[in-house]
Amino acid sequence: MFLIDSHCHLDRLDLSPYEGKLSNALDYANEVGVGHMLCVSINMENFQAVIATAKEYDFISASVGVHPNEVGGHEPGTEELITLADDEDIVAIGETGLDYFRSEGDLSWQHERFRRHIAASRETKKPLIIHMRDATDDTLRILKEEKADEVGGVMHCFVEDWEVAQRALDLNFVISFSGIVTFKNAKELQLVAKNVPQDKMLVETDSPYLAPVPFRGKSNQPAYVVNVAEKIAELRDISVEEVAELTTRNYYNLFGKPA
Numbered sequence: 001m002f003l004i005d006s007h008c009h010l011d012r013l014d015l016s017p018y019e020g021k022l023s024n025a026l027d028y029a030n031e032v033g034v035g036h037m038l039c040v041s042i043n044m045e046n047f048q049a050v051i052a053t054a055k056e057y058d059f060i061s062a063s064v065g066v067h068p069n070e071v072g073g074h075e076p077g078t079e080e081l082i083t084l085a086d087d088e089d090i091v092a093i094g095e096t097g098l099d100y101f102r103s104e105g106d107l108s109w110q111h112e113r114f115r116r117h118i119a120a121s122r123e124t125k126k127p128l129i130i131h132m133r134d135a136t137d138d139t140l141r142i143l144k145e146e147k148a149d150e151v152g153g154v155m156h157c158f159v160e161d162w163e164v165a166q167r168a169l170d171l172n173f174v175i176s177f178s179g180i181v182t183f184k185n186a187k188e189l190q191l192v193a194k195n196v197p198q199d200k201m202l203v204e205t206d207s208p209y210l211a212p213v214p215f216r217g218k219s220n221q222p223a224y225v226v227n228v229a230e231k232i233a234e235l236r237d238i239s240v241e242e243v244a245e246l247t248t249r250n251y252y253n254l255f256g257k258p259a
Helices: 020-029 048-055 078-084 108-124 135-145 162-170 189-194 222-236 239-254
Strands: 003-008 032-039 060-064 090-099 128-133 153-155 173-177 201-203
Touching: 003 173, 003 222, 003 239, 020 078, 020 222, 032 048, 032 222, 032 239, 048 060, 060 162, 060 189, 078 108, 090 135, 090 153, 108 135, 108 173, 128 201, 153 162, 162 173, 162 189, 173 189, 189 222, 201 222, 201 239
Parallel strands: 003 032, 032 060, 060 090, 090 128, 128 153, 153 173, 173 201
Antiparallel strands: none
């Protein structure tokens, strides 16, 4: 079995169970069938660590971007994002999007940042990684206004219902499922996981956040993407090997194979 963790933050993992060594955590992930990982950028201050990890391991790719909730750090313009993305190990722009849950007040700065990232994506032809929380209508509206469908991307850690999933699919985005799909109360999301077209789904951990059942409440890690895949297999009544095959093919179709 070969699975891809399509969204993780390797620079933020709890490495205490692994003698403080990232290599040990990655070895364990490889042992359980996780053959590739996309290490996602959330700010410019940690970007060099993110890209360095992708350079060190041939089974890791990276993105470049600033998370919608990040404040006070370096704010890259569109041209800087384009320049940083000009690297074979950078396969996506993001994570970017809108988050009204953690940020309050006038959030026009989030909108402007989001639009800059979409512009960089369209220029580089590298797909977007979208973070969307309590901002569904505005996120989808801006994606449409900025013609993000011309490049497409992934709705990371999707938690919405089928109606929203269809709107995202219509904008040329795929749906990525995290550990949340394993939670007992995630009935609407499980319905999405059951019905999304097989060529439009990915799996992820978002580690170290949102660990799946039976690790809920603990620190997450790329190895646990296996648990996400197992839940989707159960929901769709197919084998976990088929989920692995489908999501791996979908990942490569979206982000390309590593150089």
